[in-house]
Amino acid sequence: SIFEGFSSSLSFQCLSDSDLELSTVRHQPEGLEQLQAQTKFTKKELQSLYRGFKNECPSGLVDEETFKTIYSQFFPQGDATTYAHFLFNAFDLDRNGSIRFEDFVIGLSVLLRGSVTEKLNWAFNLYDINKDGYITKEEMLLIMKSIYDMMGRYTYPCVRDEAPSEHVEKFFQKMDRNRDGVVTIEEFIETCQKLHKLLLTMQTFT
Template identity: 25%
Template sequence: MGSNASTLLRDEEIQEIEEQTGFSHKQILRLYSRFTSLDKTSSGRLGRSDLLRIPELAVNPLGDRIIQSFFADSPDGNIDFKKFMKTLAIFRPIRKSDGPGAVNSVENKLKFAFKMYDLDGDDKISKDELLVVLEMMVGNNITDDQLGLIADRTIKESDQDNVGHITFENFSKALERNDPGQMMSIRFLN
């Protein structure tokens, strides 16, 4: 299938994707093969149901939120290979050659993580949003009261401006000691 993938993807497209994402030629071909195997209709586009066939996303408690991020700028609910690669590139490990504006920069990784919690897209994480995401992550393993206490404590510890919610700046400060560049990276085969 690898040779089939290379004939369907033009060299100019591969080079453009390399420049935009930092993935190697070989990685792009491998991921294109994966993309085409998910594309059951051979339309060159994937929908949400196609991404749900990725086992790691299907079992991830935040899988639906991650999948939703692929379609953020997609009015028709489908993505092409380039959009697929741009979203995956956020999770590419940071290399010394990556500049501060790289798609996989620590700041972009943090923005992605922040959006996982900012359910209404208002650039702040409220206690209610935090509760919804925490419930997604832990399911029925702890009580609503315990979830409420965790959310209250998280807001209190992260809300340096004392405004009752978490801003992106405070979110970033709270996570910077945990090495988000490493924490939000996936190793892609070469």
């Protein structure tokens, strides 16, 4: 998946340390046992993830520009900047402009090992750009356009300029079940669970 590649891009290596190394970072993450309880990673995996995170971000925090640089490496044929911005905001749970190690591993745990419902909750948060609890057609279109930009114009078969809008119209018609112009998390999850092809589309880009 995209996020497995994202993890490996941070040079994650297995450690034999008995606990997380905390002495050299300005932001000290929560204890190992607490992170084990909050995620589906083992102690050894958390140690490995932390070493890679610390190597790339000695401060213990990832700012948006660093995140964009790392993520864009996976899509050299396109422009991943806008999608990476939305993705960064989905990881930045406290909205302070940086991603802590805790934010990173909790999100990664959901995306790699979460249940279908957990993944869909995370995806809804990604699509809900202004975090008001609803997805509008405009928000979905912004995300969809950023995905097309990320995949590049030179994909095969060739993508038409109107394709993002057409996809949004189809998705929104299926999701907005009560036709009130917005999609709630209940509508989003129910629709995605019922429509297997739509579910696969969402998982591809999260």
